[in-house]
Amino acid sequence: MRYPPGVSQSDFDRAVRQFESSIGAEWVFTDEADVDLYRDAYSPLWGEEEEKIPSIALAPQSAEEVQSLMAICNEFQIPVYPVSTGKNLGYGGSAPVLTGSVVLDLKRMNRIIEVNEENAFALVEPGVSYFDLYNYIQEKGLDLWIDCPDPGWGSLIGNSLDHGVGYTVNPYRDHFEAHCGMEVVLADGDIVRTGMGALPNAETWQQYRWGYGPWMDGLFAQSNFGVVTKMGFWLSPAPEAFCSGSVQVMRYNDVHELVRITAKMMYSGILNSNAGVQSPMQFAIGQNPEMQERYERANEEDIRILDEFARSNNTPFWSSQFKFYGPREIVDSSWEYVKRQFADIDGVRYQDQESLNFPMSYEELMQTADENHLGVPSMSVFQLGNRSNFNPAGTNGHLGFSPVVPMTGEAVLESNKVLVRVLREMGGNTVFNVPPYSYHQRTFTILVGFTVTRDADTNRKTREIFRELVKVAAEHGWGEYRTHTAFMDDCAAAYSFNDNALLRLQQTLKDAIDPRGIISAGRYGIWPKHIRDTEGKGVATIKVSKEKEGDSNV
């Protein structure tokens, strides 16, 4: 059996006996082969000394059992790391940030407590996956849609708490935005309900999110202040129809109008889902060193030649895809209205894509361009990095660098240039560079994807590039919205306004809410007081650099 750091073997042995008596020995995994199943399968640290490995794992089946386990961990000051379904692959999976932490595996807590069709909400436990909720709704024949992220095996609660996103209608596609009400077990085993849930016999826990007094829910997302054991989610009534289409513009500088109008349509509610900007010329430019150089420099002469290059390829420089959900008359007229807004752009082209009426059978839905965009969970995204003619060896996983940038044409151009330059100059193992996409309302997110391998040198190079991207992006005012556990300190350190004042506030809260510092040490850069200086490496780097500048406020 492995032991956690900072806990004596005799104390840990006693704690394990108490864990066993609390939830049954069957659900206390101490055998190394069993615990190794909790390693992060997509770890960019795989097999290296720095890889984050748990000591043991506990699998409670109820909030009461979580309370009991937390009280034991708190007594012995045992670091504990809750995971929901453990499928947050690309962001750390089921492995902790601090090696030796005890994983609290909540997969067995998989009850769908309520799905309310009339008021369109669900109340679930952490082990409930998108597949589970989708299947439940289909079996009951409810007139509701879920919004799911790319892989369907993830937890609604875990994904939402990590600010995960999906692809259907606003506001459901931003999963934390779509939540309403939580139940949380605190470090000492106490249990609280947020929002209206604080009212005994609450009748609107999943309908009115603010409750009374300060709203606490944000404290439990991307953090380590409690263990969320129940959470409510708003669902969308099943729409009647869907249509999609693209707008294509011909010249380099058309991106400004393309994005300006897209943003206006989105903020007006006419576009009720996400949209992005891509360049159909990306591949042709990438294959042509002269054009790549001109694209990165982009002076007036370069732009004239790039436009000619696009024209000679008979290819639009930019395109955006739009989706509409709702009654048939409204989705069709919205798309026609959106088309008209772009009519003043010289040479603009439109392409009608899918037009669907619901309900559709599961088999029909799986034949569409992307079932995830229709609220159907699947695993088809895992084609990415799969073994294929394109990539015969396949990959051992992936991770993404995903900074948030403004929804402007200028930001699209600038972020593309800056990030591509870093990638080109540093080389490395980039698998894809997804253009700006509005995963969240009112911003674009750029997703630079990396493959993860079992070769330490390659992974080391990837980490080096990733950290450089964090640094360069921050210099331009772009920060990560979510990151892999290997980079949580780096990203937290980048949010450095006023000597990392936000992180210092989070540390103050950590010390107050979890005074013995047992929950998810290091998650999102928040380290407990007793190991803050020894383990908080990203922030320590900031501290050193500030001290060199004669400023030691951190």
Place this chain on the structure above:
Amino acid sequence: MSRSFLFLVLALVSCELFAQVGDRAHGKEVYEHWCSSCHAPGARKHPGTSALEFIYKGEKSGVLEERLDLTPELVALFVRNGVKIMPPFRKTEISDKDLLDLGAYLSPQR
């Protein structure tokens, strides 16, 4: 050889035989819950099927349920170790009993 020793040997052999016989009906449920989203027919939407079709190039089926050469041991090896982008499955997802049943379901009947 004493009678008690013989009894012990017989008991162990029985346990071993019992352990080899999984519940195929339950194994099908495990398959449908945990495996089919990647391994069902249709390579376009099922990455497990797509990868296996690429590897075997028609020599064997890319669909696990159509394979004639799987054994419980091989199924267990992949479930507990993963391969490439397929991660291993924890015991809170697929228990040892589930795995035995899954192995029985995916192995040709003997």
